[in-house]
Amino acid sequence: MDVSDILAAHAAKQKSIQVEKEIPLEIDAGLLTVTDLNPVDTESYNADLEEYLLATARDGAQALIASLFSLPTTSSPDGPLAQLPPPTTQLPRAKPLPKPKPLTKWEKFAKAKGIQKKRKDKKVWDEEKQEWVDRWGWKGANKKEEEQWLTEVPANADVDFNPSHEARKKRKEKMAKNERQHVQNLARAEKEQGSGSSSGLQIQAQRKREIDRTLATTRTSTASMGKFDRKLEGEKKLKGVKRKFDPTEVSSSAEKSQNLEILSKLDREPLSKKSKRASDTPAAASVLNVRKAVRFASKGQGSAALARQAGGSKGKRGKR
Amino acid sequence: MLRTVKPKNARSKRALEAREAKEVEDARTAIFVKGTHTGEVVNGVMKELMALKRPNAISFSKKNSVRPFEDASSLEFYAQKNDASLFVVGQSTKKRPNGMVFVRMFDERVLDMCEVGVESWKSMNEFKTPKSTPGHKPLMHFASELFDSHPRFIQLKSLLMDFFNGEVIDSICLAGMDHVISVSLGPTPATLNTATSTLGATSTGADSGELPKVHIRAYTTRLLASGTRIPRVELTPMGPSVDLSLRRHTEADPEMMKQAMKRPKVRKQEVEKGLGKKKKNMEVDEMGDLRGRIHLAKQDLGKLQTRKMKGLKAGMDEDEDVEMSDGEADTRKHKRRKSQ
Structure with missing residues (x-):
């Protein structure tokens, strides 16, 4: 009995579904992806681009489908389902990982006691x-x-x-x-x-810093910079507070310049007043925030309410 | 902003819950945005790409003045509004004709971007062949050694995989695999070939002129009986076929990438399957029973307590013959030995 042609036919069958490459193809069945790391064959690439691309793609697809068909399957009404392995290529997530939900008081208790959750119908x-x-x-x-x-x-119930x-x-x-x-x-x-959480700690730390700063300012806000204030128990000495005493004898030119500086300070208008006056000038009129002004004038009621108030009974009469 | 909105009815509550971060994510939605000017080419290519991406694609039909490389804030806004994490921004200028920018988002911020220029393209309609069904998952094929070595192409591969195939699924219908998207590169230029080991040098001098072209092709598959369990695959060009050249890009911020690469802890069921951290000497057999192996030190059988019998007492056997002749002497001797 000659089996050589049967064997040849079997070999031919195998040949049609086998892909041989110099560097074996990398297959990621989880993401249905195949990567062909073989260098491009420049000759056939230049000769017929489409034909070359089709050939490489066919080889890749053949290898991928071969690996997918050899996966364990389960049956479904639409045909066999291949069970995919987890992907080997790591792709970045679209959203961060969900944080675990904090447990309620009961859930914590139940966990400690080992109470199982029962679903009620x-x-x-x-x-x-x-x-x-x-x-x-x-x-x-x-x-x-x-x-x-x-x-x-009940027998002891009220009348009503x-x-x-x-x-x-x-x-x-x-x-x-x-x-x-x-x-x-x-x-x-x-x-x-x-x-x-770390963000919560940061907020706490910042709040502490703010309070410390406020405390430090208040402590140095007396004429003696807090030197004669009554100390609380356990209160620490404030760091970086230095009272500066100028020498009593200075040169006449220095004294003059000091005094002139004081005088010029007295002459100058305070900053807040200056800014107010600047807003009166027509150039700065555009700076006026109309929306804010309306809100202030109408006590938050809006411009419609303001108009009604200004028009008063006149508007109402007009309607009638 | 949308996160802080408190839902006012059950429907909007469900909608917001569907948008929340999940352990296993859904498929990414892509938005196709037209820039201030898009030519016929870019419009066509974007339409075809959208046809491939179909159920998870949103098209912005009006022009928008978005420049992803200068200011990505509007993209972030679109992403938030539409719950989308991928963008294709088409823009054609004199300096960069027929450009498309692939943008990937993480947590509603831009993760990385890659700009490509369309060199030539052929529409689906020009191929008079059967098309794939929208919604079927494509097979992806990448061909070139640069996809493993060159940072630009590693990024491109990751982007395209995310674009077409990013969703993690646990099973696939074998009959439903009806198309392949193939991404191949032109011949690797000599400069890249030699310099692959010194990546720093290539990335600094990587002009788009040096990088090989990218050929994207889509084929439908035909599974022919081969006489074995595995079918023989034949491919038919389906279209679109697009040739691209790489242009500008931005790498992902390493810190953000680290956040994006975080994986959920492997669940209990999967630990049993043998994934995750392997427990020593524990395995799950085919029936799903957990089996453990315990190692003990070598047992000292000399200390083993067997049944107590007078005949088995120490020193009984060696002077048996004496015992037979002189019982009294032996007992004395025995006592002495005991006292030793």
Whole structure:
């Protein structure tokens, strides 16, 4: 029996699906990408560009598809699904990694105690209606007590005891409590994040610096630069505070220049007044912030309110 | 800005939640922006690229005065408004005719950019061949050694992979792979060939004239029966075919890139599969059971306590014969040995 032609046929089959390259192709099946690191064959590139590109692309695609078809598959209505391995090429993310959500007080407790979370069904079976009803919300089961036509009243109840009213109050209280706890959880999370994260620490440090600076200025704001102030217990001596005493005897020219400087200072107008006067000049009129001025004049009511005020009853009469 | 908006109803809440950062990200959305002047060529190429990117593409039909290399603030604004992280900005000027800028964003800020010039192109319509279905994932093919060595082409490869194929998926329908996007380079110039080891020298003197052309081609695949499990692949040109030359670019800020490259911690299920940090002497077998191996020191069998029997006591065996003849002497001897 001659099997040589069978073998040859098999070899031919294999040949058609095998790609041989000097440098083996790099395949990233996770991202469906193949990279061919072989240098470009200049001769065939110049001879027929499209043909050359098609040939290299076919080789690459063949290698990639071969690797994809050899992956483990699962069946689906649309055909077999190949299970892809995680990608080997690292691409940058579009958004930063999500931060883990801060735990609520209950979640923390449950974690410490090892309590598993149980999912409650949203619907409960109503025996009377013989159907599934929502646990809460519109026609929810939690309002059953308020709506039932007959309610047991405790023996020691007041004369004006209203059972449906009481049930409603209880339900609303529960909601309010939940909301309160929610707000508390949010506040707690904020606080923890503030102290834990680096940005929170930075903010804290900056605030501390500001307070320190304010304190230092106030301490040196007396005539004696705080020398005779009453000290608090544990208060440290302020650094960098130096009182400067000029010599009592100076040359006449220096004394003269000092005094002239004082006089010129007295003559000069304060800065704030000067800027105010400058705004009166027509050149600076454009500097006036009209929107701000209107807001100030109308006490935040807006220009319409201002116009109404100015027009007063006249405008109203006009309308009639 | 959009982040701080508090949703007023459930629908907008869902919409905002869909935009939040996720551990495994969705496909990137690309916005195609026209600059102050785009010629026929750039318009055509952008339209074709958009056809390839289809479900995740947004087209800005009006002109915008955006200059990504000078001021990227408007791009950042578009990215925020549209929840998009990729841009193709078309702009044709006298100095840089038929230019397109690929911009990639991270956290609504520009990560890196690469400008290309369109040298020649052929539309999809000129190929009278079957086209791919929009929404199908393309296969990507890159051909040149420069994609592994030259920083400009490494960046280009990463950008194009992100553009067409960035989404991480865990499975793919084998019948649905219907097109290939092939990116090949022209012959590597001699200057780059020798200087690949000294990258600093090439990047400083890297004029676009020196860099080889980039050929982008799209083909549809035909899977033919080969008699084996793996089919034989035949490609048909589908279009568009675009020839590009590289122009300006900006590298990613290393700090921002570091942030962008952060990976989520490998989940428990995947740890069991053997990914992530490998635990020593622990493995998961095919049934999914965790098996461990414990190593012990060599056991000292001399100290092993076996069943206590009079006959097994030490010193019983050696003077057995004496014991037979003279029992009393032996017991004395035995006692003495014990006291030693």
